[in-house]
Amino acid sequence: MQICKAGVTMDKLKSFLIKVLAFVGGSFVAGWLGVFIFSLVVLNMPVTVYPKPTENFYVEDYSGCLNEETERYIYEGAEQLEKDTGVQMVVVTVPNTHQDELENYSVHLANEWGIGNAKEDNGILLLIRTDKDKESVRLEIGKGMEGDIPDGKAGRILDDYAVAAKKAHQWNALAGDTFSAVVAEVYKIKGMECPKAIRTGQDWQDGKAETKGTFADANFPEEKKLGLTASENISRSFSNANKYFLWGTLVAAVILIFIIMAVVHEGIRNYDGRRRGYRSSGGSSGGHHGGGGSFGGGGASR
Incomplete structure (x- = not known):
């Protein structure tokens, strides 16, 4: 039996080479499959795209369900509220929340x-x-207002002014009355008299006034995906499969040949009785807008 350095047999060298080949080949296949699966699954997960506020800010009608009278009422009331109390209230309608839960x-x-x-x-x-x-419908309360309008109070406001209107799809009544109730509550908290123009129970003209093309209408962004569609990814992945396979095979072959030559050469030198050590070499490397308020999830949903 041929003996190499430190009692290593040629059989062990062969076993080692087989393991190296299996590792290189397996790593390449696993890596390619990993990239392929990643492109199919992760890159195609739907991503929620949140709308950007317009210059109107206080009222943004992405659903196109509010008439102009309601929009102007909210805009002017919110503008006055911020001027009087410093509290900023915004009303937003959306056709959906993409993949998100309402609260999130x-x-x-x-x-x-x-x-x-x-x-x-x-x-x-x-x-x-x-x-x-x-x-x-969701009433989201800023962190600094949670003590004044706790979850229970927020829920009662929605119960009184939003729930029935929501069931009837009376979006103007829902937005107008709920907004008015919250604004009146804020003035009360601040110890200030609420403007007479702010009142609930008005005729909000649901089903009567035009809701399309009003000043607060805004375009709602579509849901996005990180990468291509599934069918596009499959097509592209398979069309590039030969290229990936050829490059991967070439790299694996070069590495394997280098290892075989190095091991065989060293084995021959050791068999001839010239005991030499291995060296390794290494290298070195070297209109109106928000004021920055924050929210922590306080409020209520209905």
Whole structure:
């Protein structure tokens, strides 16, 4: 039996080479499959795209369900509220929340828009979701307002002014009355008299006034994906399979040949009785807008 350095047999060298080949080949296949699966699954996961506020800010009608009278009422009332109390309230309608739950969508949107003052965190968001069979409403309360409008109080406001209107798809009544109730509550908290123009129970003209093309209408962004569609990824992945395979095979072959030559050469030298050590070498490397308010999930949904 041929003996190599330190008692290593040629059989062991062969076994070692087989393991190296299996490792290189397996790594290449596993890596390619990993990239392929990643492109099919991860890159095609739907991603929620949140709308950007327009210059109107106080009222953004992405669902196109509010008439202009309601929009102007909210805009002017919110503008006056911020001027009088410093509290910033925004009303937003959306046709859906993409893949997000209402609560997650609401708190993310409120934080991204920075509703309220950064120092006092005194923002309030009224979010109305209008898609069929998933109609819902959320009152999101800024961190600095949670003590004044706790979850229970927020829920009661929605019960009194939003729930019935939501069931009837009376979006103007929902937005107008709920907004008015919250604004009146804020003035009360601040010890100030609420403007006479702010009142609930008005005729909000649901089903009567035009809701399309009004000043607060805005384009709602479509849901996005990180990469291509599944069919596009499959087609592209398989069309590039030969290229990946050839390059991977070439690299694996070069590495394997180098290892075989090095091991065989060293084995021959050791067999001839010339005991020499191995060396390794290495290298070195070297209009209106939010004021920055924050939200922590306080509020209520219905």
